Amino acid sequence: MTRQIVHLIAAARPNFMKVAPLWHALAGSGDFAPVLVHTGQHYDANMSGDILADLGLPDPDFHLGIGSGSHAEQTGKVMIAYGEVAAARRPDWLVVVGDVNSTLAAALVGVKLGIPTVHLEAGLRSRDRTMPEEINRIATDAICDVLWTPSPDGDENLLAEGVPAQRITRVGNIMLDSFEMKRGAIAAAAEPTALDLKGDYAVATFHRPSNVDDPIKLAALVACLIEIQGALPIVFPVHPRTAARLQASGLDTQLGAAGIRLIDPLPYVRFMSLVAGARAVVTDSGGIQEETTYLGIPCITLRENTERPITVTEGTNRLSDASGAPALLRAALRWRGEGALARPEYWDGRTAARCLDDLRRRAGMLDNVGRRLAL
Template sequence: MSVQNVHLIAAARPNFMKVAPLWHALAAAADFRPVLIHTGQHYDANMSADILADLGLSEPDFHLGIGSGSHAEQTGKVMIAYGEVASAHRPDWLVVVGDVNSTLACAITGVKLGIPTVHLEAGLRSRDRSMPEEINRIATDAVADILWTPSPDADTNLAAEGVPADRVTRVGNIMLDSFEMKRPAIEAAAVPQSLGCNGRGYGVVTLHRPVNVDDPAQLGRLVDCLAELHAELPLVFPVHPRTAARLEAAGLDRRLAAAGLRLLEPLPYIRFMSLVSGARAVVTDSGGIQEETTYLGIPCLTLRESTERPITIQQGTNRLATPDDVVDLLRAALASGGHGEAPARPEYWDGRTAERCVEDLRRRTR
């Protein structure tokens, strides 16, 4: 039996959570060998390095060390660096995940080298082309050979774009594989208790999108909103490095602290999910947290005009929010009872996505 080498690309914090279950499933298979490649797009320890340990991943086989830069700089540097690795250590398969610059850069590079290329989490669309991630999604799906989708809406999007059905396999939501894989450690971490949040309700905040944090006026509006929300429900805010820099530059970090919000450094995956799992509500502009809160039945208010994960609204607990209505939406969510007893979960959001990915690779290898 020949062993197929599979390059797995990780660049930013959410990528590791998507790559980890697939890495473990491939490592356990006799006919595949995973090769982990970290492009270095996120290089803060809490945003990437600590997650390796949390998710049971070995050190990357290759670290490209790209670092920060403009979209063009990051994309170009990743294409050059990954092209050198892929040429010298040619894989049988390349799997890119999510929607960051490294996703598109490696997909283009792999396809041009004639490497069968798979996009995990394909077909998601926000319809907002001002988001760099939306451009990355569209372009990656256009060039990749195989598209692994998380939900029926993604299948529908790809069909509408003329993608042949034989290129698409719905495998489910691999983020939730990571949660189930680490559920015992998440429950044992007891982060709410360590922060003194046990026995009383609290909410979790995450913000990092440029549209929300780069303009000091918009960021100031959101800070005022968070202060008002905090009066309704005590808030814990693990602050993304990008957001921390913007808050400090505008002097808004002091306003948040004065309002009483609990500001934390970014948390590694297990500790973060321990915090989220105990929350009565979440306020975010992230993508993955919309999915995790849907899975857990926790009300989620997403501070964006659109979402590439509409299934979390149609079938889950997510609601789009603005600074004008987020306080009222939080009150309504809290009045509805918080945690759902039996949250509705889309098909294949079951912790077994990685198994389906491996089986699809195996089927396409025969």
């Protein structure tokens, strides 16, 4: 039996966590063969390279080496580079994940070449079009053939935008498959012990331009973290972008003087070991909102909106600005899991298996030369 070739596109750290469980499911399936394409949009080892080993992924079959640049540069470079790969080594399926520039760029290549194209983590909406990721989400969902959603709000968003129901399959949250896949290693990593953390602590992560590129907002963020530090010690793995902004303004010195521990970004297993042991998380990340909900850890997200509202309505996440976050943190410290919230449906570590089942079902809807039928 000939195995169908599936290109999996990864570009940024969260992409690898979404790709890994699906790669393993496809590799063990017998009827599909995964091909890992790394666009190189993130190229720092701790932000991408080390995570391959952490998640049991092989070296990428293709590395496009795109690097940094403007949104237009990254999108255009990925389209050119992946277009050459896809034309020369045409897959039977293309799967794009998340909402980075590479997601939209590869999807554009796929649909224009007539390759059946799937968006994993489809349907998320923040309703904030000033976020580049929101534009990527909307455009990617508009052109992909198959949309794999993580939660009911994703289905509802797509249906409201006029997407035919047959293109949508709710598969669940694949980020949590990665956590379950590496749960033993995460526990064994004992990162809090390695960092000599004793007692309760909070983890902080910030990287969004809306928070770190504006000097006024960055200063407010630093003031917020210093105030929180007075109630709960903070460990802050610093994203390269954030580190550059803090150093340029001298605010890293203020954080250090307040006792906040600034550390380099951590590979996935060590980072999740740190998060899993935390009393609370303060962030502007998307994925951590999901992971903390799954783990029952209070999360304060310094954003005006979230594309993952289920983490607020059914989870442990709360939105805030910098001035309101310390009070929310103090309230979170009084919460000890009483009446713990149920996890959202299909957030169970079995999303990759549902993706594989849906791909098999839809593969039967293609003719024997790969033309689209009723995907």
